[in-house]
Amino acid sequence: MSKKIVEQEKRAFMTGNEVVAWAALAAKADIMYGYPITPQNEIMHYWTRMAPKYEKSFLQTEDELSAGFTTIGGVMAGRKAFTATAGPGNTLMQEPMSMAEMMRLPTVVVVQQRGGPSTATVIYSQQEVTMTSIGGNGEGMRIVYSTSSHQELYDYTIKAFNTAWKYRFPTFVLGDGYQAKMRESLTLYDPEARGIELIPPEAYVGKEGVPGKDRPPAHFRNTYNMEEELYELVMDALQDYEKISPDVAEYHSAGIEDAELVIVGHGIVYRAIKAAVEAMREKGLRVGYFRPVTLRPLPVPQIKELMASNKQILLMESSYGQLARLFKDVAYGSSTKINTFFKPGMGITAEEVEAAAREILK
Amino acid sequence: MNKTTKIVLAGEGGQGVQSVAEIIAEAANEEGKQALYIPNFGVEQRGGVSVxxxxxxxxxxxxxxxxxxxxxVALSDRAVRRTVNYAGPGTTFVYESGIEGIESELPQKAGRILPIPAIDVAKNEFHPRVFNIIIMGAVIGATGVIPLERAKAAVEKKLGYKFEKQPKLRDLNFKAMERGVELVAEA
Amino acid sequence: MPQSWRADTKPHKFCPGCGHGLVLKCLGQAIDELGIQGKTVFGCDIGCSLLSWDFFNLDSVQTHHGRTTPVVTGIKRARPELICIAYMGDGGGYSIGVQHLISAAARDEKITAILANNTQYAMTGGQMAPTTMPGQKTETTPYGRDPETTGFPLHGQEMVASVSREEAYVARGSIANLRQLKSFIKKALENQMKEIGFSFVEALSACPTNWRTNAAETWDFIEEKMPVYFKVGETRKNE
Structure with a gap:
């Protein structure tokens, strides 16, 4: 039994990348596989410094394809394995995560979004929403938590391991360059001390006994010969996914009931929205916000309810409509107008949120 | 609603604005407040204005x-130009008074404009190296967001290992910080 | 039939005359002789090698594009007590996934990679591979591979050897000499069992389907033509 990283709850002030490394250790992750790309590098840096003290492992791979596929190997061996990436690295990560989707493997990937397309900036964006949520050749059977603060980065990184191992769908924590690099206050805690049960991993391969003698061999494949065979398999997985979606989906909202205008956004943009909504409320404006925490699956009933309420909607994001596409798919059929404010690859301030809201309200 | 104090620090690479920002934020966190510090990072870090x-x-x-x-707070001519747009009627704009010919470019709409001779004071009264500590004092003096003692403790945490070897440095740093507080009070 | 083979998936799914069955027979016998069936994990790749996903009474995982090397590396790093085998073709190992094979060798991963070289992409219908022989006709070199425009056959085994440590085991066998091929595979596995280092065996293999050869021509190709470019023997052996 290795010692705990956080014995007693404590306040901390650190970068988001450091938070992820602490959270992974608190979640009892066993091994990280990684490849350098800004802005996620310090996750590896902190992990490699702390992990040996807790008998945890690390492998620096030759690229993100390998980081993803070794992570797959790690979870198949029955270990809590994870990786972290960004931007063009996330593009490569789609190939292994497509395999994880097909085989229902509990991989955990932390994505710190950088600007795109291609190399672009190492700074910030919300342009990896589509890729992280529905990338790869497949059906987007993934779980994506979009965090907005260091506390959430800590909470949801821990939760991601539990979600992955409970439901066996590849699970992502979607942060961004701001969250990766900024420092802010948070409380570190031991999840078990807070009554959060950590779901233990299970081996897919390398189990006890001689295959064919003591037990059947465990054979895992991605390849199928017949349409019918694949169809059945994918439909089973999709049904599972749809069944668990109400349990997995999370959102935050406030002030919706009497609002004339509801502002929608996710991740760090939600912070600007929340601050602006609170400021406008103080000035007597009837505004509210709706923020999906999970981008896959989205909180479908709540979005449908919101869209049926005849309020104005303003959807804001640091991409050119990646959340909007997912959101509009759920909102289809509603006649409520969705106003949009897109700033691909740039941060959005509370002042901008307020100005955009006032433009609609006037 | 809670009031959030928003601070922008800008200077040339090597003027130490990032470490000043980090120490102030860390001290505020120690004080039990919520604190957030974000550098302007990216390729611009090399050879550009550090914000x-x-x-x-x-x-x-x-x-x-x-x-x-x-x-x-703007510590160079380029830093002034870079940060002009962050000033509004409620803003206290602090700049290094040693910057020549910048007066016409100062933010007209800023609530208060405070020139402080931090470079001269550092050079003449202390040591050029404590320039950023004087700036830290100025920020603390101008905002009052953290007690001076908390800021000193944060500096102790960062530089304590140096102070152990050279106790005179501790005194130098703390005095410089106090002087920074005075500079904004006088300005 | 080797004990480690899974009887209810035989006869296997490879084409008549395919070399895979022979390579996997050598592997099965080696596993039997070393008594490691209970702790071995078998990884296979895309292309014809994927047909081996249920070939053995071994825990197995199938992937694609030469990624069987990192999958198996990930398993080994997480559970060093397991014997991990990555089985692939020349397209996966020497082309699309070459970075994985080279990097595993360079990092001295304690795994065993086995690569069947049949000089072309077989499952996709017989296109040119890095290993295609000069003048050899494939679907993408219908007039024969012209080294002037498409290069010479890649010496994959030598490439792997060149980045491997002295302690590694790197060899090239052939289905033309099964006893030798089995001994190479066995030594490779022993290298892993003793935690000495990376091990790699390339096996010269046959694809009469895409080669469009009869039995005599097939054996002539393997025994006479391929060894001109692909020398059989042990390049690195820890003795």
Whole structure:
């Protein structure tokens, strides 16, 4: 039994990348596989410094394809394995995560979004929403938590391991360059001390006994010969996914009931929205916000309810409509107008949120 | 709603604005407040103006970046030009008075404009190296977001290992910080 | 039939005359002789090698594009007590996934990679591979591979050897000499069992389907033509 990283709850002030490394250790992750790309590098840096003290492992791979596929190997061996990436690295990560989707493997990937397309900036964006949520050749059977603060980065990184191992769908924590690099206050805690049960991993391969003698061999494949065979398999997985979606989906909202205008956004943009909504409320404006925490699956009933309420909607994001596409798919059929404010690859301030809201309200 | 104090620090690489920002934010966190510090990072780090954003609050902090600061500190001519747009009617704009010919470019709409001779004071009264500590004192003096003693403790935490070897340095740093507080009071 | 083979998936799914069955027979016998069936994990790749996903009474995982090397590396790093085998073709190992094979060798991963070289992409219908022989006709070199425009056959085994440590085991066998091929595979596995280092065996293999050869021509190709470019023997052996 290795010692705990956080014995007693404590306040901390650190970068988001450091938070992820602490959270992974608190979640009892066993091994990280990684490849350098800004802005996620310090996750590896902190992990490699702390992990040996807790008998945890690390492998620096030759690229993100390998980081993803070794992570797959790690979870198949029955270990809590994870990786972290960004931007063009996330593009490569789609190939292994497509395999994880097909085989229902509990991989955990932390994505710190950088600007795109291609190399672009190492700074910030919300342009990896589509890729992280529905990338790869497949059906987007993934779980994506979009965090907005260091506390959430800590909470949801821990939760991601539990979600992955409970439901066996590849699970992502979607942060961004701001969250990766900024420092802010948070409380570190031991999840078990807070009554959060950590779901233990299970081996897919390398189990006890001689295959064919003591037990059947465990054979895992991605390849199928017949349409019918694949169809059945994918439909089973999709049904599972749809069944668990109400349990997995999370959102935050406030002030919706009497609002004339509801502002929608996710991740760090939600912070600007929340601050602006609170400021406008103080000035007597009837505004509210709706923020999906999970981008896959989205909180479908709540979005449908919101869209049926005849309020104005303003959807804001640091991409050119990646959340909007997912959101509009759920909102289809509603006649409520969705106003949009897109700033691909740039941060959005509370002042901008307020100005955009006032433009609609006037 | 809780008031959040928003600070922008800008200077040339090597002027130490990032470490000042980090220490102030860390001290505020130690004080039990919510604190957020984000550097302006990216390729621009090399050879450009270094900008740091700090927010301190009793409650939740909004977006990491903002459009108008409560206090904006600019330590070079380029830094002044870079930060002019962060000044509004409620802003205290502090700048290094040793910058020549910058007067016409100062933010007209800033609530208060405070020139402080930090470079001269550092050179003549202390040591050029404590320039950034004087700036830290100025920020603390201008905002009052953290007690001076907490800031000193944060500096002790960062530089304590150096002070152990050279106790005179501790005194030098702390005095420089106090002088920074005075500079904004006098300005 | 080797004990480690899974009887209810035989006869296997490879084409008549395919070399895979022979390579996997050598592997099965080696596993039997070393008594490691209970702790071995078998990884296979895309292309014809994927047909081996249920070939053995071994825990197995199938992937694609030469990624069987990192999958198996990930398993080994997480559970070093397991014997991990990555089985692939020349397209996966020497082309699309070459970075994985080279990097595993360079990092001295304690795994065993086995690569069947049949000089072309077989499952996709017989296109040119890095290993295609000069003048050899494939679907993408219908007039024969012209080294002037498409290069010479890649010496994959030598490439792997060149980045491997002295302690590694790197060899090239052939289905033309099964006893030798089995001994190479066995030594490779022993290298892993003793935690000495990376091990790699390339096996010269046959694809009469895409080669469009009869039995005599097939054996002539393997025994006479391929060894001109692909020398059989042990390049690195820890003795």
């Amino acid at each position: 740091a954003y700090v927010q301190i609050s009793d409650g939740d902090i909004g977006a990491p970046k903002f459009q108008t600061g409560d206090i904006v």
